[in-house]
Amino acid sequence: MPQKDRTLxxxxxxxxxxxEQRRILWHFLLGSVFLAGYLGGLWAGRxxxxxxxxxxxxxxxxxxxxxxxxxxxxxxxxxxxLQLTTVLLMGFSALGVGLLPVFxxxxxxxxxxxxxxxYLQGGARGLVVHWLINSLPDLFLLFVLLWFALRAKTxxxxxxxxxxxxxxxxxxxxxxxxxLDYGLALLLAALLSALGAAxxxxxxxxxx
Numbered sequence: 263m264p265q266k267d268r269t270l271x272x273x274x275x276x277x278x279x280x281x282e283q284r285r286i287l288w289h290f291l292l293g294s295v296f297l298a299g300y301l302g303g304l305w306a307g308r309x310x311x312x313x314x315x316x317x318x319x320x321x322x323x324x325x326x327x328x329x330x331x332x333x334x335x336x337x338x339x340x341x342x343x344l345q346l347t348t349v350l351l352m353g354f355s356a357l358g359v360g361l362l363p364v365f366x367x368x369x370x371x372x373x374x375x376x377x378x379x380x381y382l383q384g385g386a387r388g389l390v391v392h393w394l395i396n397s398l399p400d401l402f403l404l405f406v407l408l409w410f411a412l413r414a415k416t417x418x419x420x421x422x423x424x425x426x427x428x429x430x431x432x433x434x435x436x437x438x439x440x441x442l443d444y445g446l447a448l449l450l451a452a453l454l455s456a457l458g459a460a461x462x463x464x465x466x467x468x469x470x
Contacts, residue, residue, distance in 0.1 A: 285412055292408055295363045299370025306371070307378020319383035322376060322392055328466035335459035342403050342451035345369070346410060350444050353414030356422040362411050369407075373400060394465045399458025403451060410447040413440055 307315060328334055348365060352358035380392040417440050 288412055288415060289408055292363060292366045292411055296366040296370035296404065299367040299372075300374035300377075301370075303371040303374020303376075304378045305374075307375045307382065315379040315382050318376060318379040319388070322380055322396055323384060323388060323470065325466055325470035328395065328462050328470070331459055331463050334462050335455055338399055338455035338458050338462075339452055342406075342455055343448065345403070345407060346444065346447050346451060349407060349411050349414050350440070353417040353440055354421070355418060358418030359415055359422065362415060362418075366407075366411075369404075373397065391465070391469045394469070395462045398461060399454065402454040402458060406447055406450050406454065410443060413443045416440075 327337070349362070352361045352365065355361065377389060377392060377397065381389040384391070417437070
């Protein structure tokens with residue numbers, strides 16, 4: 263008698279749906295931490311020393327630093343480079359998973375503090391100008407940072423598992439992929455810095 267085909271259908275790749283859900287959850291978590299830091303920075307800006315807030319607002323609203331396109335681009339890209347490099351280093355640390363939320367919390371707090379300082383000194387108009395010139399380019403960078411942070415988190419998790427289990431580093435650890443993503447993130451940051459610098463020069467020339 264002919265035997266029945268007992269070949270079972272191949273199961274789906276285990277854990278793929280769970281990994282996707284975790285990525286979405288981490289994007290939401292890091293974005294929420296940034297927002298919490300931003301709101302905390304706004305609150306702290308209301309209670310800060312007046313002289314400090316005045317100095318910070320004058321720094322942001324100084325029209326002379328927005329005259330040259332090259333200078334604005336250099337300032338934006340250097341800030342992007344430092345932040346992306348910080349996230350990269352967290353990826354090569356077993357503590358990176360815990361440090362990433364701290365990084366986004368601090369970034370949000372600094373942005374909120376700057377916005378509060380500008381509002382106290384320049385009112386609603388000053389805040390709108392600050393958002394167009396400074397906050398808009400920083401918002402572009404935030405999306406790149408959130409994307410790259412998930413790549414760094416994967417690397418940090420692998421390192422943490424190796425240390426906890428006492429096992430050797432896997433040959434398939436995503437070191438090369440992380441560095442490739444880092445290069446891509448820098449390229450995106452350069453393009454966004456170029457766009458942000460152009461917008462900053464235009465808005466500063468009209469509004470400041």
